[in-house]
Amino acid sequence: MDFIEQMKQKAKADKKRIVLPEALDLRVIQAASTALQEGISDIILIGNQAKILLTAGDIDLTGAIIIDSETTQKRTEYSVAFYELRKAKGMTLAQAKELMKDPVYFGMMMLQQGDADGLISGAVHSTADTLRPALQIVKAARDVKLVSTFFIMDIPNCEYGENGVLLFSDCALNENPDAEQLSEIALASARTMQRLLGIKPIVAMLSYSTFGSARNTLTEKVVQATRLAKKKNPDLLIDGEMQVDAALVQRVADLKMPNSYVAGKANVLIFPDLNAGNIGYKLTERMAKANAYGPITQGLAKPINDLSRGCRAEDIVGVIAITAVQAQG
Numbered sequence: 001m002d003f004i005e006q007m008k009q010k011a012k013a014d015k016k017r018i019v020l021p022e023a024l025d026l027r028v029i030q031a032a033s034t035a036l037q038e039g040i041s042d043i044i045l046i047g048n049q050a051k052i053l054l055t056a057g058d059i060d061l062t063g064a065i066i067i068d069s070e071t072t073q074k075r076t077e078y079s080v081a082f083y084e085l086r087k088a089k090g091m092t093l094a095q096a097k098e099l100m101k102d103p104v105y106f107g108m109m110m111l112q113q114g115d116a117d118g119l120i121s122g123a124v125h126s127t128a129d130t131l132r133p134a135l136q137i138v139k140a141a142r143d144v145k146l147v148s149t150f151f152i153m154d155i156p157n158c159e160y161g162e163n164g165v166l167l168f169s170d171c172a173l174n175e176n177p178d179a180e181q182l183s184e185i186a187l188a189s190a191r192t193m194q195r196l197l198g199i200k201p202i203v204a205m206l207s208y209s210t211f212g213s214a215r216n217t218l219t220e221k222v223v224q225a226t227r228l229a230k231k232k233n234p235d236l237l238i239d240g241e242m243q244v245d246a247a248l249v250q251r252v253a254d255l256k257m258p259n260s261y262v263a264g265k266a267n268v269l270i271f272p273d274l275n276a277g278n279i280g281y282k283l284t285e286r287m288a289k290a291n292a293y294g295p296i297t298q299g300l301a302k303p304i305n306d307l308s309r310g311c312r313a314e315d316i317v318g319v320i321a322i323t324a325v326q327a328q329g
Helices: 003-013 026-038 049-056 074-089 093-099 103-112 127-138 179-197 217-232 244-248 250-256 274-287 313-327
Strands: 017-020 042-046 065-067 118-121 148-154 165-169 202-206 237-242 268-270 291-298 304-306
Touching: 003 148, 003 291, 003 313, 017 026, 017 103, 017 313, 026 042, 026 049, 026 313, 042 103, 074 093, 074 103, 074 127, 103 118, 103 127, 118 127, 118 313, 127 291, 127 304, 148 179, 148 274, 165 179, 165 274, 179 202, 179 217, 179 268, 179 291, 179 313, 202 217, 202 244, 217 237, 237 244, 244 250, 274 291, 291 313, 304 313
Parallel strands: 017 042, 017 118, 042 065, 118 304, 165 268, 202 237, 202 268
Antiparallel strands: 148 165, 148 291, 291 304
16 A cells, blocks of 8 residues: 555544635645545535536535635634734734635634644645745644644655655755754654654755765754754654765665664655755656655644645645644644
8 A cells, every 4th residue: 555545544534624725726626526535534615616616517526515715604703813813913803804805814714713624725825825824823833843844755666765755854944944943844854754654764864965075054054953853852763964865875875874874774854955855856756756745734733734836636635635644633
């Protein structure tokens, strides 16, 4: 059973309510239909029902809950709650009411008020337009210092990672994390690998240098981040700085880092900045024909996940399953 099928089976065991605010996008409608037919989750679509059904055509949306954020009675309730959350930042009640017309903001308030369990956006909206309201409304979990993102890369016929499954982070949110932030991204990603996938994390802190082969501010950041992560969680298998071939290829690891328990065995790759992370996942997706699920957020109080605007309907189904499993706790 491949990775996404495992996620689907877990999701079916304890169905959650997933909000899809981009309900006029045909890919989203197709994914909603598949999720409902396969029993992966309950689906809440935000938008005008007539327009959604017209767009859907022959696509079966039986069982979907459709809520129009502009006409529902919940809009008033959510507007007041949103105003209370943001009034210290200068939000007025009139502004809150206007923003509650926006399906993404409305969906976030559904989560905040306990009327849904997870949300997925990004097929149409940018990452910023998805994560900004998430941070304003749902906010970070209490024990989290930094919200970050990851991709699950499921690579066919691949000897690396866990049967071709690797976690890449951060690929979508933190542009240039300092050493402290990079250590938090590493720790969060390790927890995700263990809790979401049930796989023991083996974490490589990536750089263009391996164990001091180059020394400057870029490599030193990764060295310091590795030290901090080890200090915070001494039991975690984490090492760096290292080049990506040393992280994945045992033959290279034996030459460059013969005493490392991580090198050649890594299943969690932590990139030093957003340039590297975004380039890395897209190269892997296109050149290795990998299934890239994400960007998935980690560290928010409720699961809210972003999509690539180039995603396919089947990608959205996969993220629905992942989000539902995250919502199970």
